[in-house]
Amino acid sequence: MPDYGSSQTREHILKASWDLIANHESSLKLTEVATKAAVSRQAIYLHFGDRAGLVLALVQHMDETLDLGSKLAHVRAAPDGAELLGRAMRLNTQFWSAVFPVARILEAAQNDDAALSSAWHDRMTFRQKTFLAMIKQIADGGELSPDWDIEEAAGVLYATAHFDTWRELTHHLGWTEDRYVVAMTRLLCRALLRRS
Structure with a gap:
């Protein structure tokens, strides 16, 4: 069973988000991200709080990457x-x-x-x-x-x-x-x- 609170899960969610928005021009719906990352929506909320938090974390993650x-x-x-x-x-x-x-x-x-x-x-x-x-x-x-x-x-x-x-x-x-x-x-x- 995956550890939804782990830093690896966070990175996996960010990578899935980047892939979705870059390859499919997605508006980054949390259900799409959860499916792509193979996690629950609750895991996304756990790491990022809400969709706005996820998007902001994504652009900061891009800078770091x-x-x-x-x-x-x-x-x-x-x-x-x-x-x-x-x-x-x-x-x-x-x-x-x-x-x-x-x-x-x-x-x-x-x-x-x-x-x-x-x-x-x-x-x-x-x-x-x-x-x-x-x-x-x-x-x-x-x-x-x-x-x-x-x-x-x-x-x-x-x-x-x-x-x-x-x-x-x-x-x-x-x-x-x-x-x-x-x-x-x-x-x-x-x-x-x-x-x-």
Whole structure:
């Protein structure tokens, strides 16, 4: 008999949820997750509280699975602002490519589904804070253009790296990952960095 309270069960539920939402564009109904994970709905409630908790745990699990923390540390270890922006755009396109099926559903459902909207808002807030920290680092290094204050520049970086922008360029206009990185880095460097 499976131990429904175990960490392995939790991981199994998260993997089943990711598979469902990525492969079938599921709205992540708990009955579907329970069936896919071969657990009871009660096991899902035990680990995540409710559907909103499951969805939020799923997007956080995606970050952990993709090792986002160490990849962000690599971005922040850049020796200068131009390299930081280039590394940020490389990570941005790699991240959106990896989570595209899930991100598409979260973004599309944000006005119709409270749980999915909460998860999307949580991730966007995290991204805003992350980009703000990057811009502060550039400003602390004396490289931010005097045309910008830190919050405005962070807003520009956030909007430029947003899922909608990335999707338009890579999926609708057919840009390759390399073209995206080069073009967006050039744009951001010219817009945000102090001219020497």
